[in-house]
Amino acid sequence: MSRTDESTPARVLVIDAGEESAFRPLNGVGGIPGPVAAYPQFPDMTPLWREAGVTVVRSFDWVSRLDTRNNPTSLFPDWDAPVDDPASYNFAATDEWVEAVTAAGAEVMFTVASSIPSNKLPAQDIDVYGRVVEHIVRHYSQGWAGGPSQPIRIYEFGDQPDFGPLHFGGRPEEFYAMYQAFCAAVRRVDPSLTVGGPALAFPLEMDAPYREGFLAFVRENDLPLDFFSFLWFTDGSRDPLDYRYVSAELRALLDRHGFTDTDLTLCYWNYLAVPSSSAPAAEKGAFQAATAIYLQDTVIDHAFFFRADSGRDPHYGFVDPGGVGTADDGPDERSRALALAGRTLAGRRLAVTGGDESGLACAAGRDDDVVRVLVANYVAPDVALAERAEDRFTFRIPIGAERIELGLTLPPQRPELESAGSTSARIDVRNLPWAGRTVSVTRTSTTGNVDGPRDAQVSEAGDIQLDLDLAPQSVFLVELQAR
Incomplete structure (x- = not known):
């Protein structure tokens, strides 16, 4: 069960567009x-x-x-x-x-x-x-x-x-x-x-x-x-x-x-x-x-x-x-x-901080005049959070009338898998090369919903902030394109 209530603060995801590496x-x-x-x-x-x-x-x-x-x-x-x-x-x-x-x-x-x-x-x-x-x-x-x-x-x-x-x-x-x-x-x-x-x-x-x-x-x-x-x-x-x-x-x-x-x-x-x-x-x-x-x-x-x-x-x-x-x-x-x-x-990978190891993951990349930020809010089901008796998984595979039973060793169970319960995020993009300019912002979800493009203003310091609602099991791609 995830740790969530009305007081859970918005997660702040910081993307540094000035720090690039390779994917x-x-x-x-x-x-x-x-x-x-x-x-x-x-x-x-x-x-x-x-x-x-x-x-x-x-x-x-x-x-x-x-x-x-x-x-x-x-x-x-x-x-x-x-x-x-x-x-x-x-x-x-x-x-x-x-x-x-x-x-x-x-x-x-x-x-x-x-x-x-x-x-x-x-x-x-x-x-x-x-x-x-x-x-x-x-x-x-x-x-x-x-x-x-x-x-x-x-x-x-x-x-x-x-x-x-x-x-x-x-x-x-x-x-x-x-x-x-x-x-x-x-x-x-x-x-x-x-x-x-x-x-x-x-x-x-x-x-x-x-x-x-x-x-x-x-x-x-x-x-x-x-x-x-x-x-x-x-x-x-x-x-x-x-x-x-x-x-x-x-x-x-x-x-x-x-x-x-x-x-x-x-x-x-x-x-x-x-x-x-x-x-x-x-x-x-x-x-x-x-x-x-x-x-x-x-x-x-x-x-x-x-x-x-x-x-x-x-x-x-x-x-x-x-x-x-x-x-x-x-x-x-x-x-x-x-x-x-x-x-x-x-494209080129951008530095990201603010995600966690409990399913709230974020990555960002720049491809010419487009910066993309991917945010996933995976919430592990309760069956994965119950304490295991052993790090072993057994299962059956049906092949025609046969039922073949097999087993494998699992990695140690991680208590950090339990979701922190974040339901919103602020995306803070810094050091954009488009200081003071207007960019178009598009949000695309795995539900098929597309919001935008909408105009947004980059600060004179090259920063922009955007807010996301993050339901459990949601994924968003935020694209910023220079105009």
Whole structure:
């Protein structure tokens, strides 16, 4: 329960437009770009991605899976087919999505993994597997067999191999061998391409085969690991600062194992992932915006919001609750939060003080003659504030008739998660370069409400003050544009 009453003072958020720095490049997403011939039901997400300034898209949720068994939808449908023949490959739908992403101004991080959930088995012939991977990379990076116009430079191997029996059905040693073959294949095409993995599902489990075991194998075999990827959702905590704790733990892990130059990639993030978890769209949108702000002050090098599409899934056959937008593909608080955060966290970062670590988060940026201030008032639900018996979260995943029970270690519970109960804020922007001038002010909310543009006066000292009402689970973007 948040601490709020009529005497709660307005929060003062101070933005210093004279103190600039760089934003971390964390504006990636996972999701399906839009319809193709085989999947006409997918809505076109590229207008939203353009508005949000998405820079990179992870491909795993596409049909671009390299299955390890015969599968007509796989990139290589028949493992008895000739590896060197372009006709043996199934590139059409994936090529369309790559072109859609690049047309939207983003690049692709291409994930190599099997056709989960229908197949989780390891490769039967590791040498043939490596040759197939090589041809796929040649297609997407060098144009072999009519590849796309813009080369793909980033390749990830694996997707949650530690996710119980759901994502990899082999032994860890078989996964390691597939990563070794993957690395060799990519390097044969172009040693300058970026490679990494393994999209760890449970990053806080210590002495685990796909954490310490994977890193030991990579080190012992002198394999490249340009980035180490992991995912995190907050079903068990509802805490947007989980990402700070988890990333610090993983950074220390990588450094201890000698991977000081390996980037840390958050390949999935969102509020909730377990199908039985639920929350209103406004709560999810406020969490998204607050988390996007807090991520800027972590050691994460790259991040992908999952999932920035409708949630329709060609592999699982259901609508993923992590999607954005309404059931009829209209905008909602989640899609608007994606857009408002993306617009703000670009250009040059401005210094901000006055936010807290309880969900009231603020970030500001300047892009030429526009200053943007993003304010999120995320309020954690009561279920997240009740004292835990242990830092452990267990859940069940339905796969057809199966109910798979899994568990993971959580960061320590933070008493600071409880909201301070602020219901209003004063935005105090200082040192603007437009002293004494009139600016236009526009306030945009994740509810869809737009107030303005309205004229406002900057003081002779370069300052301006604006007031906001902050309901729980609200997000506002305030834009100041010089006239």
